Amino acid sequence: MNYQQNSLYFFFIFCIDFIGDYMLTDKEFFLQSLVSNLYYLWTLREYSARIEVSLPSIYQEYINKSNELAKRAEALSKRIAVYAYKGLPENVIESGIVLTPYTLELELLTEKLFGIDIDTSITEKEQNVIPGNVNPTSADVLDMEDINKNALILVNEFIDYANDLHKKIQNQEIFAFYYNSINLYLVEEANLYVSSLERLREKATVNPSYVIDAQYFGTLGMQAIATFIRGEIDPIHKDVFDEANNFVIEYRNMLEEYENMIMTPENQKNMTINSLELAKRLKKFVERCIERLLKKEIYFVSPPISKDNELTAINFFIFGLKEIVLASSNF
16 A cells, blocks of 8 residues: 555544445535545645745746635635534544644734735634534535535646646755655645545545554654654754654654554554554644744744644544544444
8 A cells, every 4th residue: 555545534534434345325425525625625725825935936937826726725615614614523623633723823823924815714714613413415415526526626736736846846946945855745645635535436435454554654644744843943942853853753663663563453453552642742742832833932944834734634643543442442
């Protein structure tokens, strides 16, 4: 299995699918599409905004393209939000995979610092989403199919764009104020969205045998987040650098343990519990970083919204790990 086929997305699928191979019902299709789009469209929008504000003004064509992709992601997010306002499962709301307590403030700070326009009205409304059951009509299902279709077109354009940027930065044709490897990270995450949309188009479930591989590649994603924080913090803040570096080392050790582990149900269960504990500590670290950033105590060479994006990714990973632990206790 490769990273594009197995990663954080499959954790989410595991928690809302019953074990077995069958076609999704309309309600299952709608709920999975709703939550997947809530997470990934916002992620795609933040990725596009990050690229937009990280390019020198001489690359106006690329800046305009980034802005266009961000606005299209916002437009689809508005269509999705209409259904979210009617209610979402409580565990989805509490997980922080859609919004974090810092999302709005980080969006406003990004607008202030970079002079870009972020439609914060979506965030403001989504802060008031309440728990509820999802019971779509046949018209709702058709609308969701259309949203998924447009989202697939959008994310594929983003992948082509990010790949093009990576190639041109590597060839010294373009300069960006971020590490070029981040483009590859963005592409990999976007490919997860493609995988989910293609599966939803077929209304097919995911075989739970993917979970072990998914946990491994999700761990790679957590290591990448710690690595980015380590590289983006002003070196004067040695405490933040050192703590980020410690997480990089811990995740490196965990990945080596995965590679050398004899896979048994008990070993996998223990590894999942250890992964959950480490991810919870990483989450608290990122939250402290965000809080210190908002208090003007520390400085990152990255847009403020990038930290919100990292926190939602960690939340998504934790959400899936918790559901794996819960599911394993029932068997």
